[in-house]
Amino acid sequence: MPTQPDSARSMLQYRLRADGYDRRLSSRLANFRAQALELLDLAPGQTVLEVGCGTGRNFAGVLEKIGPSGQLIGVDQSADMLKHSQAKLDANGWVNVRLIYSSAETASLAALAVDRILFYATHDILRSRAAVLNTLSAAGRRTRVVAVGTQWAPTWNVVVNGYLWWTSRRYITTFEGYHGPWTLLREYVPDMCVDTARFKAVYLAYGSAPIPGELQPPAIIEVTRKQLSEVVKLLVEAELSIEGVHSGGRYWLAYDSARRPVGVVGLEAAFGRACLLRSLAVMPKFRRRGWGNALARRALTEARLDGRTAVYALSTGATELFRGQGFQPIPIDELASAVSNTPQVCAYRAAGMLSTELAWRRRIDIP
Structure with missing residues (x-):
């Protein structure tokens, strides 16, 4: 696999799997979706940015918390995945959701001043410094950031790591940083805490985003x-x-x-x-x-x-x-x-x- 995320390959992967994505992954990740929403600490009227929103599996949970006065912004570079997000919007009559068809590196996010940022199962995005910096540019003054996904278990756990390799290679384009996909994000979120679950193969990272004017790459x-x-x-x-x-x-x-x-x-x-x-x-x-x-x-x-x-x-x-x-x-x-x-x-x-x-x-x- 490449040592850096491959955008073109990623879009091809999701074009092939978009139609069955919810069916394959929703039940296996349901518990962690709930934990991600809990860590976001959502309240009515807030604006939430989800980068790599995919088919919109998190939308219902977020909208239930922020209510009709809040706003949800979803960003994804896969038109095939966003097609399913749009179908959910149409079916449920959600009018306070805005979809942005763009990569995380190039989306126009700097003026959003959002209250919450969510990265859910977005390994390739988290391993791109440009994507992380552009996403954090959307932060307001007290923005909470949450990232949830999978990572290598301890090296002795060859069974779990073998399973992760077999399943994850269909959805990510690089295993670079898979020991801690959140480490690049933590360079800019100094108070980040990281919890783990399922043999330490699932991470739940959360902290406060820096004020955009103070965002300086090392x-x-x-x-x-x-x-x-x-x-x-x-x-x-x-x-x-x-x-x-x-x-x-x-x-x-x-x-x-x-x-x-x-x-x-x-x-x-x-x-x-x-x-x-x-x-x-x-x-x-x-x-x-x-x-x-x-x-x-x-x-x-x-x-x-x-x-x-x-x-x-x-x-x-x-x-x-x-x-x-x-x-x-x-x-x-x-x-x-x-x-x-x-x-x-x-x-x-x-x-x-x-x-x-x-x-x-x-x-x-x-x-």
């Missing part, structure tokens, strides 16, 4: 050898070890809109196709804004492009961040063996520091 730039002093300075200020920084590896710095360095991450190559993610740090006053997740995602992307199949990491904290990025805890001896030649592991081993660290691994060769 600027993450690879540093040159001459800029390593900036990396060292930031790590010292973040109270992280600088052992092995000058001995090799690649590093990226994150900058805010004022061009101030706010975070850093590094990668060190190991024997074979493994590598070590190291020095993931964000300055204290910039934490809880999505920078850590953005830096981790950049490092994982670079590792994948470099042909790596496994990424390891050492940490003394940041458990939630690593789990959110698909890492699994492993014994320290396993990490020490897999990336034994990396500068950080060599330095930590020499200093007797390895035993004080938590060890993590993220597979990036899963289909």
